[in-house]
Amino acid sequence: MSRLRWMTAGESHGPELTALVEGIPAGLRLLAEQVDADLARRQRGYGRGGRMKIETDRVELTAGVRGGETLGSPIALRVVNRDHASWQGRMGPAPFDAPPEPLTRARPGHADLAGGLKYDRHDLRDVLERASARETAARVAVGAVCKALLGAVGVEVFAHVVSIGSVAASLEGLDLATLRARSAAADLRCADPAAEAAMRDAIHTASHAGDTLGGVFEVVATGVPVGLGSHVQWDRKLDGRLAQALMSIQAIKGVEIGLGFEAARRPGSRVHDAIAWSDEARTFTRATNGAGGLEGGITNGEPVMCRAAMKPIATLKRALGSVDVVTKQAHDAAFERSDVCAVAAASVVGEAMVAIVLADALLEKFGGDSMVELERHVRGYRDQLERY
Numbered sequence: 001m002s003r004l005r006w007m008t009a010g011e012s013h014g015p016e017l018t019a020l021v022e023g024i025p026a027g028l029r030l031l032a033e034q035v036d037a038d039l040a041r042r043q044r045g046y047g048r049g050g051r052m053k054i055e056t057d058r059v060e061l062t063a064g065v066r067g068g069e070t071l072g073s074p075i076a077l078r079v080v081n082r083d084h085a086s087w088q089g090r091m092g093p094a095p096f097d098a099p100p101e102p103l104t105r106a107r108p109g110h111a112d113l114a115g116g117l118k119y120d121r122h123d124l125r126d127v128l129e130r131a132s133a134r135e136t137a138a139r140v141a142v143g144a145v146c147k148a149l150l151g152a153v154g155v156e157v158f159a160h161v162v163s164i165g166s167v168a169a170s171l172e173g174l175d176l177a178t179l180r181a182r183s184a185a186a187d188l189r190c191a192d193p194a195a196e197a198a199m200r201d202a203i204h205t206a207s208h209a210g211d212t213l214g215g216v217f218e219v220v221a222t223g224v225p226v227g228l229g230s231h232v233q234w235d236r237k238l239d240g241r242l243a244q245a246l247m248s249i250q251a252i253k254g255v256e257i258g259l260g261f262e263a264a265r266r267p268g269s270r271v272h273d274a275i276a277w278s279d280e281a282r283t284f285t286r287a288t289n290g291a292g293g294l295e296g297g298i299t300n301g302e303p304v305m306c307r308a309a310m311k312p313i314a315t316l317k318r319a320l321g322s323v324d325v326v327t328k329q330a331h332d333a334a335f336e337r338s339d340v341c342a343v344a345a346a347s348v349v350g351e352a353m354v355a356i357v358l359a360d361a362l363l364e365k366f367g368g369d370s371m372v373e374l375e376r377h378v379r380g381y382r383d384q385l386e387r388y
């Protein structure tokens, strides 16, 4: 059913991250610079740790693209880990000359212990290297390809930060264009400058306390045609697919679509979006979008709006109590270096994941081996809707 197949590989301090994407039609203009722009956006934001000073992520397109256009064949993307150079003798596929010191003090909140038990690894680095959010750079690269595809049919995806810790942005009355422009220009990707200043303070305070902060971001997709996803089977419902994609991002603990949990607190009359008809635009319209652009698991033509809640990063300078998995002795959790807050970065990853799901749903509905074919199918469907 899925028309787009993709996977990532790579350890945080290994040689590189790799992604493979199959299903993008031939004839899509795609430049490494487009991908690099998103990779750079993911690296920004007050609260990132020392690692971001080491990395300057750049993609290399090693398959599926020729002369700036996709070929319809699998697209291979690689992002080199610059930090790998300082992990010689500790990371890499060849047997080690001397065994590297194992990481045995499991960090609460990370995959360390559950993964160590599951995969029977006593050096927890064998788990954390892949569980690390470094992998999200590869997702963002795949997302950039999908955004190029969506852009060709008028779909735009952006994300902005709604809250960090207990500081929430005031966004009442901001239209989507303002929300997009203001958040794009802001370091923490928040459209409310006063809230962003308070967010910086909160991150600064958390950092000095050896603590970390989470937050909430929102992903918005505009220009999405009516009819992506389907009500007919559980795994075709697009809200379910979006929720899965967002929830799969490292450290995400909650996802909402439209009003989300707030809908459960309101009476139906203040949740659902009354339908009107515009003769001029020959389209159905809504004055509100509590549904977040999805009804019955199908896009309804309104902007798709999803929110995701990120927990505070689990690597704490003031480490929590834990146990050494080899000696079984009580020991504080391991700490090397870490981010204090990565919500702004996670919002860019959320943008990528939503773009990937929407691109897949678009290809599923309209198909096509070439962009010419896909665009013709989309145009034909739009004509059909106008005659409905």
Ligand code: EPS
Binding pocket: 012, 049, 050, 051, 052, 055, 083, 131, 132, 133, 134, 135, 137, 315, 336, 337, 338, 339
């Ligand atoms: C991460 C730990 C930190 C982050 C990293 C995610 O890396 P390190 O252990 O090298 O200090 O900087 O994020 C990235 C490298 C990235 O590109 O986002 C973790 O454990 O999840």
